[in-house]
Amino acid sequence: MSKSYNVAILGATGAVGTELLELLANRNFPLANLKLLASERSVGRTLSFKGENLPIEAVSDRAFDGIDIVLASAGGSTSKTWAGKAVEKGAVVIDNSSAFRMKEEVPLVVPEVNPQAAAHHQGIIANPNCTTILLSVALWPLHQVRPIKRLVVATYQSASGAGAKAMAEVQTQSSAILSGQPAVAEVLPYPLAFNLFPHNSPLNEQGYCEEEMKMVNETRKIFGTQQIRITATCVRVPVLRAHSEAVNIEFEVPFSPEEAREIISRSPGVKLIEDWQANHFPMPIEATGRDEVLVGRIRQDISHPCGLELWLCGDQIRKGAALNAVQIAELLVEKNLLKPLAISH
Amino acid sequence: MSKSYNVAILGATGAVGTELLELLANRNFPLANLKLLASERSVGRTLSFKGENLPIEAVSDRAFDGIDIVLASAGGSTSKTWAGKAVEKGAVVIDNSSAFRMKEEVPLVVPEVNPQAAAHHQGIIANPNCTTILLSVALWPLHQVRPIKRLVVATYQSASGAGAKAMAEVQTQSSAILSGQPAVAEVLPYPLAFNLFPHNSPLNEQGYCEEEMKMVNETRKIFGTQQIRITATCVRVPVLRAHSEAVNIEFEVPFSPEEAREIISRSPGVKLIEDWQANHFPMPIEATGRDEVLVGRIRQDISHPCGLELWLCGDQIRKGAALNAVQIAELLVEKNLLKPLAISH
Numbered sequence: 001m002s003k004s005y006n007v008a009i010l011g012a013t014g015a016v017g018t019e020l021l022e023l024l025a026n027r028n029f030p031l032a033n034l035k036l037l038a039s040e041r042s043v044g045r046t047l048s049f050k051g052e053n054l055p056i057e058a059v060s061d062r063a064f065d066g067i068d069i070v071l072a073s074a075g076g077s078t079s080k081t082w083a084g085k086a087v088e089k090g091a092v093v094i095d096n097s098s099a100f101r102m103k104e105e106v107p108l109v110v111p112e113v114n115p116q117a118a119a120h121h122q123g124i125i126a127n128p129n130c131t132t133i134l135l136s137v138a139l140w141p142l143h144q145v146r147p148i149k150r151l152v153v154a155t156y157q158s159a160s161g162a163g164a165k166a167m168a169e170v171q172t173q174s175s176a177i178l179s180g181q182p183a184v185a186e187v188l189p190y191p192l193a194f195n196l197f198p199h200n201s202p203l204n205e206q207g208y209c210e211e212e213m214k215m216v217n218e219t220r221k222i223f224g225t226q227q228i229r230i231t232a233t234c235v236r237v238p239v240l241r242a243h244s245e246a247v248n249i250e251f252e253v254p255f256s257p258e259e260a261r262e263i264i265s266r267s268p269g270v271k272l273i274e275d276w277q278a279n280h281f282p283m284p285i286e287a288t289g290r291d292e293v294l295v296g297r298i299r300q301d302i303s304h305p306c307g308l309e310l311w312l313c314g315d316q317i318r319k320g321a322a323l324n325a326v327q328i329a330e331l332l333v334e335k336n337l338l339k340p341l342a343i344s345h
Numbered sequence: 346m347s348k349s350y351n352v353a354i355l356g357a358t359g360a361v362g363t364e365l366l367e368l369l370a371n372r373n374f375p376l377a378n379l380k381l382l383a384s385e386r387s388v389g390r391t392l393s394f395k396g397e398n399l400p401i402e403a404v405s406d407r408a409f410d411g412i413d414i415v416l417a418s419a420g421g422s423t424s425k426t427w428a429g430k431a432v433e434k435g436a437v438v439i440d441n442s443s444a445f446r447m448k449e450e451v452p453l454v455v456p457e458v459n460p461q462a463a464a465h466h467q468g469i470i471a472n473p474n475c476t477t478i479l480l481s482v483a484l485w486p487l488h489q490v491r492p493i494k495r496l497v498v499a500t501y502q503s504a505s506g507a508g509a510k511a512m513a514e515v516q517t518q519s520s521a522i523l524s525g526q527p528a529v530a531e532v533l534p535y536p537l538a539f540n541l542f543p544h545n546s547p548l549n550e551q552g553y554c555e556e557e558m559k560m561v562n563e564t565r566k567i568f569g570t571q572q573i574r575i576t577a578t579c580v581r582v583p584v585l586r587a588h589s590e591a592v593n594i595e596f597e598v599p600f601s602p603e604e605a606r607e608i609i610s611r612s613p614g615v616k617l618i619e620d621w622q623a624n625h626f627p628m629p630i631e632a633t634g635r636d637e638v639l640v641g642r643i644r645q646d647i648s649h650p651c652g653l654e655l656w657l658c659g660d661q662i663r664k665g666a667a668l669n670a671v672q673i674a675e676l677l678v679e680k681n682l683l684k685p686l687a688i689s690h
Binding site for chain 1: 495520545551584591626644646654
């Protein structure tokens with residue numbers, strides 16, 4: 001009989017938490033028990049899992065007793081408070097927040113790219129930022145064939161990146177505008193319906209926002225090189241749950257679009273969507289609910305002999321967050337990477 | 346008494362035509378008479394201009410009798426049919442279609458950039474494509490100080506670029522989706538509400554769409570140099586009438602963001618919108634109805650020593666089309682450029 005594991009979801013009620021539940025059920029993760037943890041105000045609610053109603057429990061030290069894997073998606077400060085305690089209890093924490101991503105001792109893992117990094121974990125493994133995951137899955141197969149020198153990225157990020165409330169807000173705003181009422185912005189800083197704006201994360205002194213610097217720093221860490229030069233402009237758009245990215249890639253040497261296309265076609269986690277005749281390429285509504293990052297419009301950059309242009313869309317909640325976390329959990333199970341730290345229980 | 350002119354609008358009923366009427370009224374263009382021309386099916390309708398109801402007349406050879414300036418915005422095939430005939434009658438045609446833009450003998454004019462080009466017209470002056478106009482106005486002042494070497498642009502283009510019907514369609518689709526109905530795409534090839542897709546203009550053999558090649562070719566023609574290397578990814582987004590562009594600029598030599606900011610601040614047709622404290626930068630809803638191209642997020646490109654990143658928004662119908670055409674008409678009047686071809690009438 002194969003082993004099964006006790007899993008806790010920290011932040012079970014959010015957009016990513018909901019997706020984690022669905023993925024654990026649909027992918028038949030070898031679960032012994034599933035525990036749902038959230039803040040005090042969600043206690044008393046239940047969430048459906050495989051036909052059962054699971055109660056939401058308040059997070060506490062004792063909540064992690066006997067847990068093998070924590071899937072944390074409750075924001076950075078919650079992760080900072082609880083991840084260490086969960087690890088002390090013998091759990092491995094797969095953390096979706098940005099709290100630990102750039103810590104040297106914490107592996108930052110995209111299973112299609114750097115599964116080997118997971119082996120060195122000391123209890124915490126970080127799940128990268130959504131835009132970084134999507135970009136990494138699409139570019140890694142190309143980078144392995146000929147190294148990437150520089151990236152210029154522009155993103156088209158859905159409301160889901162700011163959570164379920166932002167997704168609801170853009171719909172409420174759209175309804176308001178369509179009936180001649182003003183759009184009220186409460187979750188996001190500006191109206192997003194029929195509008196867009198540069199990503200509203202804090203700006204550094206150079207004028208880059210946090211979201212952009214995540215793409216720069218996390219991509220380098222995942223790819224295991226500080227040599228790739230990266231610049232990004234991150235923009236929030238009125239789309240519900242899939243991100244898109246226009247990616248200009250400069251390689252060290254020329255890379256033909258035909259070869260890039262062939263490589264993408266046979267790489268894991270990506271799907272080439274290119275119907276040149278019908279002018280049909282990846283779109284957020286088609287990426288929604290899918291596991292793969294959709295890639296298309298691969299073409300020789302007419303402005304640079306070593307350049308390729310590429311367009312991608314991916315489900316922000318799924319591969320951009322929940323799916324990647326579950327894949328890391330599956331990797332831990334498959335490679336027996338829970339053991340070294342497992343305290344008997 | 347200052348001279349006044351007979352103006353005809355060809356394509357008066359479209360989104361750009363409507364804006365042309367408003368601009369001619371509000372800017373107090375020295376009009377003698379205004380004639381509204383459209384296809385047969387609009388004949389019988391009237392449009393309001395300065396409190397008067399002007400009839401729409403069918404376009405014909407004789408319709409151009411006595412006309413000094415034709416503002417044409419009825420699509421490429423209509424322009425190809427009628428522009429020559431209007432010129433034969435002594436009019437100067439300012440054409441908003443792409444029909445004549447790349448013809449060597451036709452000036453392609455953005456008044457803030459290359460007003461001198463208008464002097465060499467032979468009866469037709471072309472109004473550039475919307476994304477090109479917005480980009481040109483923002484970048485020209487920088488290019489004059491230190492030459493631009495390469496541009497990597499990603500656009501966020503509103504529905505208005507596909508006309509008034511596309512603007513209505515994205516709203517109808519939004520209503521449908523919000524009430525749980527499917528989004529029907531009739532004007533645009535795919536649903537645009539809560540979605541986006543690469544620009545649906547025809548693709549060339551290299552995989553660039555027409556919209557992208559317009560940016561490449563028209564920008565070079567307006568700037569008077571074939572040396573600038575340009576690549577672009579054009580994307581349609583669910584915004585009503587202002588386009589945005591994420592622009593990565595590589596100069597021949599370094600260009601400090603402070604200097605760029607100072608130059609933009611004092612240049613015509615652009616407005617710097619940068620509140621770093623409040624994370625407030627140009628947005629389509631704020632660019633809507635404004636004459637200026639809003640520019641912000643000017644920052645040193647951390648991936649290139651000679652790079653700057655810049656973000657812009659501009660009203661697609663106004664500066665991206667109608668306003669630029671009216672400014673060209675004003676330039677013709679001001680510089681007395683109607684005369685050489687004017688046949689007495």
